[in-house]
Amino acid sequence: MSEEASKRPPKLSRLDKAAIFLLSLGESDAAAILKHMGPKEVQRVGSAMAGLRTVHREQVQEVMGDFIEVVGDQTGLGVGADGYIRTMLTQALGEDKANSLVDRILLGGSTSGLDSLKWMEPRAVADVIRYEHPQIQAIVVAYLDPDMAAEVVGYFDHKVRLDVLLRVASLNTVQPSALKELNEILEKQFAGNSNTTRANMGGIKRTADIMNFLESSTESQLIEAIREMDEDLSSKIEDLMFVFDNLSEVDDRGIQALLREVSSEVLIVALKGADDDIKEKIFRNMSKRASELLQDDLEAKGPVRISEVEAAQKEILTIARRMADAGEIVLGGKGGEEMI
Structure with missing residues (x-):
C-alpha cells in the first residue's frame, strides 16, 4: 500500500x-432533528x-462544506460528548426514554412497554420472552425490526428459533384485542406506558427479512430445517431473501450509491470472500484511481477470518436494504421486485 493511501x-x-x-x-437544534427519528435511527446515530x-x-470539510470557516481547525468533536448526548436526547425524547437510551448507547440499559421493546438490547428482549408461549414470542419477534429480531432469536437454541420463525411465517395479522392485552402485560412488567394499534405483522416476507440478518451458519441450518418440514415454504422464504x-x-x-455509504475497511474485508463477479462489479463502478487503491489494499490485506468476512458482508447488506427501503436503490436477485 502506498504512503499516500496509508495517510488517507x-x-x-x-x-x-x-x-x-x-x-x-x-443541543436544541440537534434535539429538534432527533425528534423526527425512530428509536432505531436515534440509537444508531x-x-x-x-x-x-x-x-x-478533511472529514469536517466533507460534512460541513462552506461552514468550515466557522468550524475551524480544532473541532473538539468527541471530547466530552457524553454530556452533550445526554442533554440533547433528553430534550428530544423526554427524560425517561432519554435516560434508557443513553444507558444503552453509553452503558447498556433497557426500558418499558411493547413499543419500547425496540429501545432495548436484543439480549434483554430475549430474556423477557424466553419463557413465554411460542406464539407470544413470534408476535414480539414479528413486531421488531428485522435486524433486531434476528439478534433476539439468535439468543435461543435451534429448536426454539425454528419454531418461532415458522410461526412468524404463518402470522399475518393479530387481533387488536390480543395485541392490546400483550401490551398491557408488558406495561405492568416494565411499569411504563406505551400504546399501539399495529395489527398487521409477520408473514413469509418478514421471516425472510429476519433470516437475512442471521449469521450465515444459523441461516443455512434454519433453511435446511424448514425445507425438511415444508419445502414449498422454504422456497418462498429463499426467493424473498x-x-x-x-x-x-x-x-x-x-x-455507486451503495459504495458512497460503505467504509473502505468494511468493503475490503467483505471483498476478501467475494467471487470475481462481485469484485469486478465493484471495481467497474469506481474511479480508476479509487479502483487501483482498493485492489492494492485487497492484495496487502492478510488472511481474514470467515466470520469477519461474513460480518462485513452483512453490514453492507444492511446498508443496501436500508437504501432499498428508502427508494434510493433497487435490489436485484432474491428479494428484488420486478420492474414494469
Missing part, C-alpha cells in the same frame, strides 16, 4: 456524517456520536 482519513459513511453534523450543531474520538479536518452474491445484479447506479 477513513471514508465517512452517511451515519458518520450525521453524527459529526449533529455534534456540530447546538447516538452510538455513532458516542464512538467519535478523532475527527480529521437477498444475499451478498445478489449485489452483482444491482444496476451500476445502485452500486
Whole structure:
C-alpha cells in the first residue's frame, strides 16, 4: 500500500456524517432533528456520536462544506460528548426514554412497554420472552425490526428459533384485542406506558427479512430445517431473501450509491470472500484511481477470518436494504421486485 493511501482519513459513511453534523450543531437544534427519528435511527446515530474520538479536518470539510470557516481547525468533536448526548436526547425524547437510551448507547440499559421493546438490547428482549408461549414470542419477534429480531432469536437454541420463525411465517395479522392485552402485560412488567394499534405483522416476507440478518451458519441450518418440514415454504422464504452474491445484479447506479455509504475497511474485508463477479462489479463502478487503491489494499490485506468476512458482508447488506427501503436503490436477485 502506498504512503499516500496509508495517510488517507477513513471514508465517512452517511451515519458518520450525521453524527459529526449533529455534534456540530447546538443541543436544541440537534434535539429538534432527533425528534423526527425512530428509536432505531436515534440509537444508531447516538452510538455513532458516542464512538467519535478523532475527527480529521478533511472529514469536517466533507460534512460541513462552506461552514468550515466557522468550524475551524480544532473541532473538539468527541471530547466530552457524553454530556452533550445526554442533554440533547433528553430534550428530544423526554427524560425517561432519554435516560434508557443513553444507558444503552453509553452503558447498556433497557426500558418499558411493547413499543419500547425496540429501545432495548436484543439480549434483554430475549430474556423477557424466553419463557413465554411460542406464539407470544413470534408476535414480539414479528413486531421488531428485522435486524433486531434476528439478534433476539439468535439468543435461543435451534429448536426454539425454528419454531418461532415458522410461526412468524404463518402470522399475518393479530387481533387488536390480543395485541392490546400483550401490551398491557408488558406495561405492568416494565411499569411504563406505551400504546399501539399495529395489527398487521409477520408473514413469509418478514421471516425472510429476519433470516437475512442471521449469521450465515444459523441461516443455512434454519433453511435446511424448514425445507425438511415444508419445502414449498422454504422456497418462498429463499426467493424473498437477498444475499451478498445478489449485489452483482444491482444496476451500476445502485452500486455507486451503495459504495458512497460503505467504509473502505468494511468493503475490503467483505471483498476478501467475494467471487470475481462481485469484485469486478465493484471495481467497474469506481474511479480508476479509487479502483487501483482498493485492489492494492485487497492484495496487502492478510488472511481474514470467515466470520469477519461474513460480518462485513452483512453490514453492507444492511446498508443496501436500508437504501432499498428508502427508494434510493433497487435490489436485484432474491428479494428484488420486478420492474414494469
